[in-house]
Amino acid sequence: MTSINALEDIVFASHKFRDVLESARRLTVRSEFPTVEWYEELPPIDWGFALLYASAITSAQSERAQSAVLRIATACMLSSDAEAAHHAAAAALLERSGNHMAVELAESRERLPADAWQQLPGALRLEVVRSRIENSVRLSDGRVLPVNPFQGKFWDAVETNDWLSVSAPTSAGKSRIIREHFLEIARRAGSFTLVYLVPTRALIEEVSRDLRREVPPDVGVFTMPWDPDLADSSRTVLVVTQERLHLVLELLQSLTVDLLFVDEAQSLAGDARGVLLQHAIERTIRRSPDAQVLFASPLSSNPELLVEDAPPSRRSSSFVSETVTVNQNLIWVEHIDRKPQRRAVSLVADGNRHRLGDLVLAQRATSVPMRVALVAHALAGSSPGNVIYVNGPGEAEKVAKAVYEQLPALKEPDTELDNLRDLIKTAVHNKYLLADVLARRVAFHYGNMPLVIRTEIERLFGEGKIHYLVCTSTLLEGVNLPCRTIFMRNPQKGTGRPLKEGDFWNLAGRAGRWGKEFEGNVVCIDTDVDGLWPNLPRVRKRSQISRAVSTGLDDASGLLAFVRSADEVHDDSTAESLFAYLFSKHLGGESVERLLERIPLESERSEIASAITNTALDLTIPVEVVTRHTGIAPVSMERLLDSFRRSGKPPSDLELPLPEEPDSKARFQEALVRIGATMTSVFGAPRSGEDRRKWQLANLIVNWMKGMPLARLIDQRLAFNASLTSAVAIRDVMRDIESIARFHAPKYLACYADVLAVYSTELGLEATDRPDYAMMLELGVSRTSEVVLMSLGLSRTATVALAGFIGVDEWSRAEALEWLAAQNLDGLGVPVLLQREVADVLEIASRRAESSSA
Template identity: 55%
Template sequence: MTDLSQVVFDSQKFRGILQSIRLRTLQAEFPMIEMDRPPTEIDWNYALLCASALSAVPTERAQNTVLRVAAACLALSDTDDTHKSAATAILDRVGNHRSVELAESRDLVQPGLWKQFPPLLRLETIKKRLQLSIPLSSGENLAVNSFQSELWKDAADFDWVSVSAPTSAGKSRIVREWFLEKLRQNDRFTAVYLAPTRALVEEVSADFREAAPTDTSIVVMPWDPELDQTQRRVLVVTQERLHLIQQSRHPFDIDLLFVDEAQGLGNAERGVLLQQVLDRAVEDRPGLQVIFASPLSANPTILLSDKPAAARSRATTSEAVTVNQNLIRVEGVYRAPAKRIVSLVDEGQVLQVASFELQQRATRVPMRIAYVAHALGGSDGGNIVYVNGADDAEKVAKNISDLLSEAEDDEDISNLQDLVRTAVHPKYSLADALAKRVAFHYGNMPLAIRSEIERLFGDGKIEFLVCTSTLLEGVNLPCRTIFMRNPQKGRGRPLTEADFWNLAGRAGRWGKEFQGNIVCIDTDDESLWPNLPTVRRRSNLKVATHHGLQDVAPLISYIRSDFAVGSDSASENLFSYLAAQQSSGRDITHHLQRITVPAERTEVERALVRAVEDAQFPLDLIPRHAGISPIAMQRLLEHFRATGNDPHDFTLPLPEEPDSRQRYQDALVLIGATMTAAFGLPSGPGETDRRKWQLANLIVNWMKGMPLARLIEQRATGKTPIAKAIRDVMADIETVARFQAPKYLSCYSDVLAAYAAERGIHDVGHGQDITMLLELGVSRPSEVVLMALGLSRTATIALSQYVTVDNWTSSESRDWLARQNIEGMDIPVLIQQEIINLTNAQALSHRKSE
């Protein structure tokens, strides 16, 4: 087959056909461009013959070519029924049934065309469909592609599986089906789906709530009362939430653990915590099954390096192709400021093929991006514009909307505008952009708004969506075309090639499009594109705990700085991880062996031993507070001692207490002096620390359950523009109130308890879980239960004014919701719909169980 594929690809005639297909399909995708020369005629008989010959070759190049020929044959107008029939047969042969279904839905071929194939070809199609059909214990058959079939077999045969495949291959879907099958087969089963972000937690948990067997609890937070009450459960959580669960329950037995976006193990901060929860899961249950999924990479085996010796393992890299992609460059023309030239990038070769005109010359960067997206986006929707920050997202969305005419009224759009104005601010620019079917999307936005934006974009009601790097974190937002210019992952951090191709994988919706387009703008400016891609390459995965010890210089510098506050958060995370292992009595020799220089290995080992031996607080605080150095904890303890004050003077109050803001500010100042610079640098002598006062005010009001709109009103003074106040508050909620504050304030409370115990005091503090109050942003137990059911904070806060019970069970809260006249409540329509949808889903689940 390799020899045959080489013969096909060496054919000058076939190469010319492929180029003509690419040009023809590009012209169909972007009818507004002017081709430099008309594409040549296509000999479809020869093209389909070559595609048929390549259909048995599993390489990415071959499969991409097969799909390109077959999809073009179905979509272009100069093919006859015989050609389309052959193209359908080829797609069936490679297992791309969803593209066949797409052709049927667009009336390009008649439904069930395969039944009219000649007998031998019909038998081959039947055989292939049977091969790509998985019988489930429910009695149904699951239609899959070749990649999904292989992954299912690996999951059945191996304990640890690491699979690497393109973004659109269908990894998450087949893993979800594996979860459901294991749940159907076992009355007692705990499965954990580790998601990288809270946004993905909500999306995945909603899918599980709809499909999971009855009597299965879907848990998204450590404080869900059903976590300990059911035999069969799926936990859809971030690594932070799983860490909390593991610390409060020992051992916590997991039967099946899936790590989505497993390339996150290479992150110098959150990746270390991910490694820690994985280690703990194996320690608690050595026989659990672990599945890692990552984008296309060269070394998926590295993720299996910490598996138990007895575990059967398999690592695979799939080159599955489900949709074609066009990599396009758009560049300016000298002395023609409104003209742009279009080039296609194919297997590393750049070919100028067309040009187009902007509405007018674009003098500013947001305008330039907007004009190109508007010119090429067309009227079919499915356009994502990638930008580098929330402020850029708002500016580009405003520019695009200014180029569009007012759209017809739509009830869904109107309801979303109402929610935006009520839940965020009446002047939030998102509401204005939506009137033109444009939206922006970034990670700090309220979940209820972000989810509705995603739904309306998927339905085609939002035509242009301007996004930030949340697209790289597993958010399911496939599109037809993605536009980008100078793409970065945060300010000043150019996308790596791996990140670029992960992002590009969003272009092309399997089952909705035959191909996707990645449009790179201003690629003639090298300063904007330091990693300008030409060929998709497999990236190298890394594990942060391994990498940080192999390149040990930053860790050594951190140790030699005497663990200076805020000097190196990545090294502090690694040191904390190793100290947790050391303090728990585990052998860390295999970790230290990764340090190649003996003197440096000895220096790190001595620092760890000294840190643990010098700790004068309970050693279980070290693994409990991942990412915080035991040296920092000891500094805090010594500060408490040096004051000689009563421990009650330092306790964190409940948010409703009258002096709560001042006491939280005092705590943040003390944490800044001893532990971290996350809340701003320390103030000079005699200065008022305004930033920590601002954060203390936000933290207190957030825990009280104050709506986002009120929090923004507090920040939006005459000196701060509304748009900036909105972004700043949402960013502070996400990074401070829901992440940094729970991390450090819970450690502060535990170290304070150790200090109090030294003084013979054991009742310090109010007994509330500070991490829960901060992460959820509510303080009443009834509100916690509502959020555990799956309601967003926005919906929970809206409902709370009608809730008079403070303590109830999940069952009681469901009964209460079922009795309410939700549509009669004075809350936005979309929030009403969220509550009604949840109530209906709960009722359906109850009927199934009966």
Template identity: 40%
Template sequence: MVSEIELSLKELCQSDTGIEITSLPLTEVYFSSTTGDKKAVFVFTQERLHLLVNLLGEDFSVDLLIVDEAHKIGDNQRGVILQDAIERVSRQNPMMKVVFVSPSTQNPGELLEDAPNDMPKTSVNTDMPTVLQNVILAEQVPRKPKEWSLDLVWGDSPIPLGTLKLSNKPAGLKKRLAFIAAAAGGRGGTLVYCNGAAEAEDVALLISQLEGSEKTDDQELLDLADLARKGVHRNYQLAPLVERGVAFHYGNMPSLIRTEVERLFRDGKIRFLACTSTLIEGVNLSCRTIVVRGPRKGRGNPMEPHDFWNLAGRAGRWGNEFQGNIICIDPKDEKAWPVGVPKRSRYPIKRETDVVISSTDELAAYLENRNIDSLADLAQGEEFEQVGAYLLNTYIRLGTLSDAAFAKRHSPDALRKLDRSLEGISALINITQDVLVRHPGVSAVGLQRLLEAFRKYEGNIENLLLAPSESVDAYDRYVTVMRRINANLYPVFLPDSLIPLHALVVVEWLKGLSLAAIIRKRIEYQQRNNRSFKLPVLIRETMSMVEETARFKAPKYISAYMDVLRLFLTEAEREDLIDEDFDIGIALEFGVSSITLLSLMELGLSRMSAVALYEKIARDDLDKEGCLAWINQHGPNFAGMDLPNLIVRETLQVSGLDDPEAGHEFSE
């Protein structure tokens, strides 16, 4: 979603050279907008917003904050990080204007509750439909597995539409999804909702066989297939599927591949798309028809009504389709639909912090057990850790929870009880306030425990440091640091037996290795150790490890580790060991270890394209202008570098060298 919004804004503002739009948390862009004639628009996740504020500190100034999908403030874990980001920026910019966007919610005004009392506030509460959405129930005709009756939901009296005839008997749930989608969505523009990446791949494969075996001669589809083979693996299942106008889509796929899948689906060249809950998380993709059976969000969790209708909202989008169909298979099956097919409704916004605080007794007990001497008794789950960290930081900053903006939503007795739980442990915290603020969701108790571990360390202080990813001892250092985080900060890299694998992936990610290279190295490791593996599973697991460990857990906890280590090194009068020029959070977020790689991404390239180009560039210290000069010099030779056409196209687009008016004659 970040990439899509960034691209859309650039297209809208392409005639205005006074506006710079980026999704990278770069101080250079920020300072150029505050000291020069340019204005800056940053398109961020909550984590990237925190990264930029961490880099700028008190200098961070914002005129306008727009929060899309603002109801995500109620999400488990990341909702706390979003709330903390909004509050942190608001504290630094009290005159800032804020716009919250939250579709299909009962109480959008809830998002304004914590605004300052003297701040003017306006809530626009509307649920006006812009397209007609038809919910259609599909049930098998008794004794005839190839015939399915279709009924339109209309109040309490469904309207019979007719019978859908399948070409084959759908033995099994995956075939049921695939066959009904192929029969009902023959015009194309059909999304098939699947409960997981593996199911999406299997369903897409089944649909591709029903659609015929003729390969396309469309160059854009062939280019996407080529990118899938070179960018992931030569046997990645996506490649042969897109050559037949079918694809799958899930969150851990490389962004350039995902973006191209979405674009070709919008253009009608990909006719069927098997997708997962990624589409609920903000991807702006419309379709004619959605086919769904027993939707889940997360492993085994039935989809909530608001998530179902968020998904259903993709069926027909204003400006693209005037109506859309949502086909619900086996609506009377209680295992598939525990509460039936959800009726359209608006759902309430409720902050994750408020939900957890309402469990006052359990939360207070958790806080009292979250002591500096032990990591035991953390069984309640990460939501208690996240909210507990938020409350402890709030208590340390204000001295009491009763002075916090959220206090008006909770009873004074509950706040006093939590205050008592926080009072004892806060007295033991001497981590500085600026470090606590830099790491939302990381408990001050854990940070203090880590600092105590550093103080008790009897070995060479240099052994506490990370090594550069290019160093021969980088892997061993990351293994040690991950285990030290588990033992002192929070048990996040689990199980312990997999830490070596996680450390290896993190180091390879930091080195700037391509996803294809990381996958290839995992395959070689399995083969060297005579371990059996299934290629599709290994590919998905590696993608997941890159996304969840290298890009989420590692930046969050390793950057906290490094900040506490800086405190200790200052305390030990070893400031000479502090590297002020390297930010591990930025490096892990984008998977870069060189100035050149970051500069390529600063131009607007996806990481996949940046890594592919970096393999051809000798220097590791090029800034943006240096990278543009290299592209300008070597662009005519791209065809001889064996670069996928999509990477060449993206490179020429972001560098402006594909503009015919600019006088360039480069081609793919």
């Protein structure tokens, strides 16, 4: 009997099949881009032959085979030459491949009649039935969940393994099947704590919102370590970043975890945050050795790396899935000599480029933003589902404005767009360009924008209300923002850092929404410009997962440089985080010898080991303070403590005030200056005389904690520096809020407060209750009542809009919900979108209360 691999080779050895596959590929590309002037007509496709050969490889698990089957089936459904019997056979191919959502999409778009497969002969109908049974899982509540091959394999593996690491393409449905696994556990009786670890705050809100709507009423979904109900919850789902998980473990010393899921596990490679992620994972597992540990990553070739640390007694496994649910067309768009309004369009397949036609631009492109906008509009017109990837917020705004100029004004007003524009003018600034470009269904999206704005943009884009969305590298951080076509030119991840091929294909995986589109398109612009595309993509490749800890030890030059200059103030570098990580393990009684063996030279291993030992011998900071502030080197804490000693001031003159106190800005500036002299340069390099930057940041930090709206913070920045334009001030303030107020300031000011407490103890003074600066800074509010509102799922923007009407400082969740339900939000002048936020929170709470009482 011929094996499936041998049969696959026979099929692809057929010149006729390869020609048919190429014709199918070009047919689908033509259906996507009707404005291109094609060079030649397509030859007719022998659908009987194509479908027969495709049917022979439906059981093959390779990406090549699955992509070909999907391509043939899709082209057949789109073709006007295919007969009804061919369409039925195409449906059978998709069903056999487990791609039920593509069948449902074809039926919804009337490319297939309902239940087209039932027109097939009896034997084939039975085969479809068998495939549907095989590609489904039965849930504990009796429902049957349709799955694709990756999801089915994951479901089997997660039931039989304690540690599991999986890799699959972006569109394979990882998030959905993980959520179903969480829900399946939540439906069972008993207490549990499940941790869903994500790389960004934006994903916290997205994942928690979906889970809150579906978990049983007695399950609490928590997103912050400061939630007052967290400690008392017996059935708990935690959706957190690595920073928040670290804080949870600090605040709840008795917390144990039953399941730890690490989403976007390739983030372990991410510099200082990658080190913290590994530290948080290891700390969780040490406390909960029996926890199930799951990792998921897109398009990685070595997921087994992440289960290497599983104890021998724990069952572990890993697999790479090549399930293809949506195909991508890779398109290159290049200039044509002396024809400034025309561009050559090429299709790249199997590493080969085929020039297919010309694209006519509306006008000459005299700047890069205009060129990107003209190409995107020439290909996509006014159709929805277009993402343009750019390399920074400023570029995003320029390209969005250039696209806006190509589009006509709306014939009729769109209420939802108008509501978003009103919120932007109220909550961000009345001169924010985003409100202007939205008038023609264009938006931009980057990580520093307020979450409520980004969330609404994503929703309207997903519903087709926004046609063009200009994005930065937030798309690489797991934001669930699929599209129909993604346009790129010189894509980078940070200034001067071209996208690696793995990142490119992860990004490209956003093109083509499973169940929403038959395929996606990846359009690369100016691929002919020398040096512009150092990693020019031709064939989809998987990337190697790495760990920042391992990378930093394999090349220890950065770590050695830090050790040799430990007396100097550093800039929150990866090397400092790595040293702090190693030192924390040493303090915890763990040997770091095995880790240091990764350093090639024995002399360098010895130097770093000695630095760790000597630092421990000289340590005067309590161990619990050092471990609480992982990521900050102990030598920096010692310098800060010594600075307190040398100041001659009593602790009361050094302590941080509450944000509403009259001297708060001056005191926070003094603290930032002291931190800058002893711990880190992230708040600005030390200078002689008045430090305007630190005063600026102290003002921002205090007003942010007080709950000042973003619009007022921007107006303050404009008043502080009259030379700034509104656009620059808006971007700068949003960047400082995310980078300084919500990240660096909580990290260092919380450490400052703890080291000051050590100083107080040395002087024999009693420790006083200290405000939780990490909480106030990350959330941007200072009252317990406001924290409770945010714990319910309200954004900071909505919370701040309501804060002035709240008459109490502390209340329970139930009291907060009762207060929200009693308010006349329209009468209070709360913007429509924020009213909807409140309504969503109340709806979820009401549904859970009804389910609980039923």
